[in-house]
Amino acid sequence: MSGLTTLRDYIRWAISRLNQAQVFFAQDGDNVFEEARALVLGSLYLPDQLHDKYLDCNLHADEQVLLQAVLKKRIEQRIPAAYLLGEAWFAGLLFKVDERVMIPRSPLAELIAQRFSPWLINMPLRILDLGTGSGCLGISCALEFPEAEVVLADISEPALQVAAENIALHQLESRVRIQYSDMFAQLQGQRFDLIICKPPYLSAEQWAQLPRELHYEPEVSSIANNGGLECIESVLQQAGQHLNDNGLLVIDVGPQRSRLMALYPEIDFICLEHPYPGTDVLALTAQQCAAYQALN
């Protein structure tokens, strides 16, 4: 392509093309500058933190062809950058991702870094990440709570394979393990100090309205019956039987907070503050989970 020779040229060109095509950014906080840089550097196996002095290096003809093909896929097929690159950042950590798992994005990243203060009373020794996908939440917790053993559970075997790859990537095999489970069915008799969960929470109609990029994600990671509430209600119903006395359930309920509050006015859901609009994270103590269970 005439006129484009350096890394800097290709990043600038990618910014123009992505803007023109009005692509959707599948990760929190992503913007066109970050995505153009990530696509160009990542596709050429260059580190994210590459020093600016390299940006004026000329690209080999094969590299130029590769970058043009990647941009074409991103724009014409709307494949998310994370899937094109096979990786995504979450909570300051790198995770392997592909179309077997949802691309990590949740306000839980900030809340994990704050160790769920002041709601989590004791340092957790056993943590469950239910509906783990790539394992991003449970692995971030494992690194934040270095004494804890962590179970990454999911109904999707392909997702669990990705989670296992991420356990290995972060060298956490001694403390973190995968477990197939349909909600809590395969976790009978197990108790935890912290249960963290981002379940599927959209109705099929809401999912159909999502940008094309998000339709590359597995449907099982997004869609739940009962207008998106089925998995959330199932977690709320059963978590109490799996929490220790001072335990805490933290659940990303997406856009469903107001429906839950209207359905269960007796439950004093703790709403955890974070800067992202349109999605909510709720916390329930073991006692509140027991109260919820008693209502049903």
Ligand SMILES: C[S@@+](CC[C@H](N)C(=O)[O-])C[C@H]1O[C@@H](n2cnc3c(N)ncnc32)[C@H](O)[C@@H]1O
């Ligand atoms: C919204 S995604 C969250 C993935 C990951 N925790 C994250 O934050 O990126 C929901 C996950 O729940 C899993 N899931 C769906 N139904 C489930 C069920 N009945 N039992 C266990 N996991 C389930 C999906 O396979 C998917 O990985």
